[in-house]
Amino acid sequence: MNLLNKDDALSLARLRDVLIRLEDTIIFALIERAQFALNDCTYQPGVYKYDNGSQGSFLEYFLHEMEKVHARVRRYTSPDEYPFTSPLPEPMLPTLDFPPTLHPNKINVNKDIMERYLQDIVPKICAPGDDLNYGSSATRDTECLQALSKRIHYGKFIAESKFMDPTQQKTYIRLIQNKDRDAIMELLTNRTVEAALLRRLRRKALIYGSDITETGEIVTKEDQETPTTSTAANGDKQQHQQQEQSSRKIQADVVVDLYERFVIPLTKEVEVEYLLQRLDGWQIPEESKN
Numbered sequence: 001m002n003l004l005n006k007d008d009a010l011s012l013a014r015l016r017d018v019l020i021r022l023e024d025t026i027i028f029a030l031i032e033r034a035q036f037a038l039n040d041c042t043y044q045p046g047v048y049k050y051d052n053g054s055q056g057s058f059l060e061y062f063l064h065e066m067e068k069v070h071a072r073v074r075r076y077t078s079p080d081e082y083p084f085t086s087p088l089p090e091p092m093l094p095t096l097d098f099p100p101t102l103h104p105n106k107i108n109v110n111k112d113i114m115e116r117y118l119q120d121i122v123p124k125i126c127a128p129g130d131d132l133n134y135g136s137s138a139t140r141d142t143e144c145l146q147a148l149s150k151r152i153h154y155g156k157f158i159a160e161s162k163f164m165d166p167t168q169q170k171t172y173i174r175l176i177q178n179k180d181r182d183a184i185m186e187l188l189t190n191r192t193v194e195a196a197l198l199r200r201l202r203r204k205a206l207i208y209g210s211d212i213t214e215t216g217e218i219v220t221k222e223d224q225e226t227p228t229t230s231t232a233a234n235g236d237k238q239q240h241q242q243q244e245q246s247s248r249k250i251q252a253d254v255v256v257d258l259y260e261r262f263v264i265p266l267t268k269e270v271e272v273e274y275l276l277q278r279l280d281g282w283q284i285p286e287e288s289k290n
């Protein structure tokens with residue numbers, strides 16, 4: 001979504017379309033990272049001495065050096081971009097005049113994103129071990145982290161859109177004034193959207209995670225190597241299914257689980273945090289007063 005485009009910037013349908021497109025970005029970023037081994041040493045602090053004096057891990061060093069350059073070209077002045085590291089230099093380009101879509105806030109959950117990514121995601125998508133591809137792992141890690149961060153922080157735009165819905169605003173204002181987190185969470189939750197997302201995500205992960213022949217069939221490496229006998233014993237069939245699963249570039253279950261247990265809950269946490277500070281410094285219009 002072009003955040004400089006003032007028209008219809010907060011339509012919930014348009015925002016949801018952005019989240020759907022980010023599903024593709026995230027799945028392909030995970031597939032790219034899954035090409036390389038876990039390379040756990042890139043996540044351990046103090047393994048290398050860095051020219052910037054950093055005491056962190058190889059990934060933290062790489063991420064900080066990259067974010068410094070991106071900050072210089074004003075990446076983090078955009079309301080949908082959030083850095084993982086600090087301090088960062090001021091932009092060398094003049095800042096763009098983004099429409100004031102969001103209420104001023106300092107919400108940044110990238111620390112949680114990094115923690116969950118390293119603990120729950122990388123070990124599930126990468127083969128264990130060390131293949132020395134540390135630079136490749138780190139570049140793919142940054143792409144995964146940036147895509148996850150953009151998706152999860154989009155919760156601010158979603159929350160603003162829901163807050164600006166005239167049929168909901170009075171209720172949100174009352175719940176925010178009561179600091180009723182649970183009720184705010186319940187009001188912003190849309191289980192139908194979540195269920196549809198997880199179904200779509202599984203299909204995407206199954207398709208994106210497979211190979212496509214020149215005639216367009218969706219196959220996995222095992223299909224091309226496994227005998228086509230239709231009377232394969234049950235044991236062979238189960239083994240084939242296990243091999244088929246293992247030959248995919250990424251396991252659909254892992255992607256769905258990642259969204260169900262991490263991406264969606266953290267997006268909603270961002271929505272709740274954003275709404276809880278939404279009234280700060282804001283004059284409640286007469287028509288919205290309870």
Ligand SMILES: C=C(O[C@@H]1C=C(C(=O)O)C=C[C@H]1O)C(=O)O
Pocket residue numbers: 016019155158188189190191193194197263264265267268
């Ligand atoms: C993003 C939204 O808010 C909530 C979070 C969702 C998600 O993270 O995918 C989906 C539906 C809602 O429960 C939305 O309403 O679209």
